[in-house]
Amino acid sequence: MLAPDTWVPLAEILRPHGLRGELKLKVFNEDSDVLLSQEDVLVRLSGEEHEVSVDRARRAGDAILMKLYSVDDCDKAAELRGALVCARRASFPLLEDGEFYTCDVIGARVLLRSGEGYDELGTVKAVQSYPSADALVVQAADGG
Numbered sequence: 285m286l287a288p289d290t291w292v293p294l295a296e297i298l299r300p301h302g303l304r305g306e307l308k309l310k311v312f313n314e315d316s317d318v319l320l321s322q323e324d325v326l327v328r329l330s331g332e333e334h335e336v337s338v339d340r341a342r343r344a345g346d347a348i349l350m351k352l353y354s355v356d357d358c359d360k361a362a363e364l365r366g367a368l369v370c371a372r373r374a375s376f377p378l379l380e381d382g383e384f385y386t387c388d389v390i391g392a393r394v395l396l397r398s399g400e401g402y403d404e405l406g407t408v409k410a411v412q413s414y415p416s417a418d419a420l421v422v423q424a425a426d427g428g
Contacts, residue, residue: 285388288374291326291333292387294319295369300361301349307361309348309369312413319348322371327352329367386411386418394422 295309337353410421
């Protein structure tokens with residue numbers, strides 16, 4: 285599992301919404317309400333990261349509309365188009381037994397049952413989401 289203070293990307297800024305700096309976010313998991321309860325988020329854009337206070341956030345269909353502190357007009361909001369909005373792992377709701385968050389799979393060992401034991405295939409490096417399924421990207425243990 286990720287460290288509690290790790291920032292996890294949960295949405296992408298699509299565009300400004302209105303004239304007063306509100307942002308329309310495409311949430312990676314449309315069922316998640318984590319971003320609605322955040323006091324602060326991390327905004328990642330072009331290799332730069334800034335922790336920013338959230339003035340307010342609300343649902344708008346399958347998106348979230350968020351107003352960040354110091355983003356007060358449409359032009360400033362437009363500069364953030366394409367940025368990732370991240371929340372700390374510690375802010376995620378607790379899970380039931382047998383459930384896991386995708387971000388917690390990164391770094392996990394991938395094992396293959398072999399006879400009575402297991403062979404290590406590698407380590408999960410990323411999760412790719414496709415329309416029909418999610419796929420694990422694995423760095424092979426043998427370097428291949």
